[in-house]
Amino acid sequence: MINLYFRKLTNILLCICLCFFMLLLTGCWDRTEINDLALVLGTGIDKTDDNKIQLSVQLSIPKAMGGTQQGTGGGGSGKPTIVKKATGSTIYDAMSRLQEKVSRKIFWGHNRVVIFGEALAKDGIRKDIDFFARHPEPRLRAYTFVSTGKAIDILEVIPELERSSAEIARELANFKIGMSVTVKDLLQMLNSGADSAALPWLEINPTEGLRVNGTAVFKKDKMKGSINDKLTRGLLWLRDDVHLATVTIEPKNTKGSISFNLLRSKTKLVPKIVDGKWQMIAKITTEDDAVENDTALNLMDPKIVKDLEKQLAQRINQRIRMTLNLVQKDMRIDVFGFGEAFHRKYPNEWEKVKGHWSEKFPEIEVKIDSKAHIRRPGMSTEPQGIPKNEVKK
């Protein structure tokens, strides 16, 4: 009997013990309530006059964020985000100063964009990128940009369509119209033997808001210059980063122009060393659909389409040549990944030129072998809006 009673007692004690263990499951010392967090949506890094860093963060205001979804209520009372700034010698140092002004714990887990100010980019970004790869909160997926003027101005833009300017920047990078570079990609570029990097160039247009307009070109970690939108296309073609593009050509022997929507494209860089001469053959194939035709050309005519395909390919060639002339010949910075391609195919030869790649790089002869395929004429066959007899055959 006593034995049975004793067993019952131990069972009860065990139950109490087990209940007590549940307290351990709640996340221990690192418990944080969501309403104690200030979520960073975007980060801007600028240089101050005394060579320190000015860190600006865009924080979300949960109250306003919820309000936009419900529609009713305040009716757009207040901004959904605020921008706070602080200076320090490192990012984390600046952040601790920033924390003094923010009542909630700054949380980096949702930081989607990192924007470098122009002055800082010219000075070198290496020392500021480490934080985003070392601290456990920020993500390597955050997109990086260089801004005209100060990065904080970009964060302070009040957007119309999206909730925050950081969101705009992220969406723009996601479209891949221009360069789209994550922290991981940037680290890879800086680590590669080519010693160069290219980041999208973000600018504020007083009437239109934010815009990705071209590319900032880096030698090592210092920004050396920028190229415009048009030349960026050439860069994207060579880097095999073209995802969303419209190509408009003005066909010969007729008036008007035709627009094509790019479906997919593939670029293959084939390095070759022939008799000590370094060559790079860029093989580009693209597939397009016609979406607009204001010429009198009949897009159902195989002959015409064949001719158009040739002109399309030529157009791509032109774009790439323009970019090469500036970036390869003038700037002498290898942002195309030529170095990597040579390293992969000719590791021994690469070993020899690695040290003076920036001298070797401009000497490389680039051959462009592009092929365009027009797959479909769209939903119409002959050009719309003109009499049948005026259609060119």
Added chain:
Amino acid sequence: MIEKSRISSFQMAIMMYPTILATAILLVPSITGKFAERDMWLSPILASSIGFLNVFLAVQLNKLYPKMTLIEYSEKIIGLIPGKILGFAYLFFYLQTNGIVFREYGEFVVGNFLSKTPMIVVIGSMALVCAFSVRGGAEVIARSAQIFVPLVVILLLFIFILLVPDLEPKNMFPIMDKGIMPSFMGSVVPASWFSEYTLIAFLLPFLHDRGKGLKWGFISVFTVMITMVVTNMSALFLFGSITDSFTYPVMSAARYIDVADFLQHLESIVMAIWVAGTFVKISVFYYALVLGTAQWLNMSDYRTLVLPLGFLLVIFSLWTAPNLIEMVHYLTTTWVFNALTMQVAIPILLLILGKIRRKRGTKVGSTRND
């Protein structure tokens, strides 16, 4: 016999899978990458040869002394006193190694998730859970492995599949541009992980289908190798030349996943893989240690040793190294020699001596029969 439950060789194989892999997919890719660079996916293949060798050794030794563990037959092979000394060396080795495993677990959890939680809480709670499973015996560990391992494999596959859109296979070229040496150097540390297959010497006596031990042992080594190749490849394809600059490349890779803007922040999955895997890993080591100690002391039951040794393990985990840097340094230098001596060289010697002894024994026996 001290352990009464029996397990199947399939269960042994499934227990050993996380025992090697759990810690090997976190710290090791970075260490391998440091030496092998873009040939890091080759290293586990080279390293697995040690695993195959170890399984073979353990099975051969087990054939000589079918009902005994490493601690028991080393006394038979090299005599009582030297055997006891060797046994103590093994027990101490497993005590320290398991301490390191605990520490790796603690470092990872504290470093990535619970940065303000004292490490002893993280390690202590794991030690407590493992103590329960060790107290339950080999069968309990085997059954919990049967539940956890499929989960671990599925979650790992889930992560690899979600990573596919971001992978760039061209990162692996040029293959072996500096010869085989870099990948060979990179395979040394994983090889010391594979040498942990010696632990099956503590499990083989309790198999009810001992004939299949070798087959399932080899299958287990092979699956571990494949998994390590896939993990290293996915880290390499994603990060390329910067793989070795991350402390936990697989963890960083999982954090990079972003599918369709909503499937993201998946590091908790890595955490789940890690906790489930380490639980089995620590349990197997813990079990070998407890069982070995009981046999070394000629005790009739090992259960009383579970908790005291657990305390010792927690303390060892804190003593192992002052910080992560020292621990990684230890794992790439001393530990390699330590592990390969204890788990490869000594078993080879034991097998040779055992074979000689057996031959002499049979000769003596046959002359007697005449």
